[in-house]
Amino acid sequence: MWLGRYDEAIRHFKRTIELAPKLAHGYWGMGSLNYARGRYGDAVLAYREALARDSRHPNLWSEVAWLYMDLGLAREARSALDSQRQLDKSPADAMMGEAHVLLFESGPQALPAFLARNGLLSSAEPGIAADAMLLASMAGQPVDLAAVNRSVGANARRSHGMGRLLWLFLGECVKLQFATLYVLADQLQRRSP
Numbered sequence: 386m387w388l389g390r391y392d393e394a395i396r397h398f399k400r401t402i403e404l405a406p407k408l409a410h411g412y413w414g415m416g417s418l419n420y421a422r423g424r425y426g427d428a429v430l431a432y433r434e435a436l437a438r439d440s441r442h443p444n445l446w447s448e449v450a451w452l453y454m455d456l457g458l459a460r461e462a463r464s465a466l467d468s469q470r471q472l473d474k475s476p477a478d479a480m481m482g483e484a485h486v487l488l489f490e491s492g493p494q495a496l497p498a499f500l501a502r503n504g505l506l507s508s509a510e511p512g513i514a515a516d517a518m519l520l521a522s523m524a525g526q527p528v529d530l531a532a533v534n535r536s537v538g539a540n541a542r543r544s545h546g547m548g549r550l551l552w553l554f555l556g557e558c559v560k561l562q563f564a565t566l567y568v569l570a571d572q573l574q575r576r577s578p
Contacts, residue, residue, distance in 0.1 A: 386418050394418055409439035420452055428452055443473035450482050459486050477513045480505060484520055493524040506532065511540035515562035528570040537563050 386394035395418065401411030416431035432449040439445075446469035453462035463486055470479035480503045487495050500506050505517035506529070514536040522528055540559055567576040 386414065386421070391418060391422060407438060409435040409442070409445070412438065413442075413445055416452075417448065420448070425452060425456055429456075440468065441472060443469045443479075446472065447478055447482065450479075454482070454485055454489060457489070459490055462486050475510070477503075477505065477508050477510055481513055481516050484517070488520065488523070493520070496520050496524045497526055509539065511536040511543065512557065512559045512562070515559055515566065518566055519562060522566070522569050528566050530570050530572065533563060533566045533570065 394414070398411050398414040398418065401408075401414065405411065412431045412435035416428045416435055419425070419428035419431055429449075429452060432445070432452065435445060436449070446465045450462045450465035450469060453459075453465060462482070466479045466482045466486070469482070470476045473479060484496060484499055484503075484505065487499055500517045500521055505513055506521060508514040508517065514532065518528060518533065518536075540563070564576040567573070
C-alpha cells in the first residue's frame with residue numbers, strides 16, 4: 386500500500402479478512418487504502434467494520450476522525466477523537482485533532498487560546514508542536530523561532546523507523562512543517578536542511 390501498489394494491497398487485505406474475519410486489521414487496511422485513494426465512503430465503511438471488531442486502538446480512532454474531518458463531519462470527528470483520547474497514553478494527538486475541528490468550525494482566531502490552554506505549542510512531541518505552531522501562525526501569531534529550534538533538535542534525536550512511513554503515507558511530514566515554519570519566520574537559510 387505504501388508503495389502505491391494498491392491492487393496488490395487490496396488482494397492482501399481481502400485475504401486477511403477471509404482468513405481472520407473477526408480481526409480488525411484487514412478492514413483497517415482497506416479503510417486506510419480507500420482513504421488514500423480518495424474513496425471516502427468506502428473508507429468509512431471499512432473503518433466502521435474495523436471498529437466493530439476492535440475499538441481499543443487509538444490510532445484507528447485517530448484515522449477515522451481525520452476521515453470525518455475531510456468529509457466535514459465535525460460531530461463524528463469529535464466523537465472519534467474522544468474515543469482516541471480515552472485510549473491514548475498521551476492525549477496530545479487527539480487534542481491536535483480537536484484543534485483542526487475547531488479551525489473548521491470557528492476559524493483560525495479560535496486557535497491560539499485552545500493551543501496555549503492545552504500545552505500544544507510546547508509539546509515534547511515534535512510533530513505536535515510543529516502542527517500547533519503552524520495553526521497558531523494561521524491565526525496571525527508570530528513564529529517562536531526558539532520553540533521551532535527546540536522541536537527540530539528533539540526531532541533529530543528521535544528514531545524515525547517504519548512508523549514515520551505510515552505518517553508520511555497519511556500526509557504528515559514533520560520536516561516539511563519545520564521548513565514551512567522557518568519560511569514563515571523569514572529564516573530561509575534554515576529551511577533547506
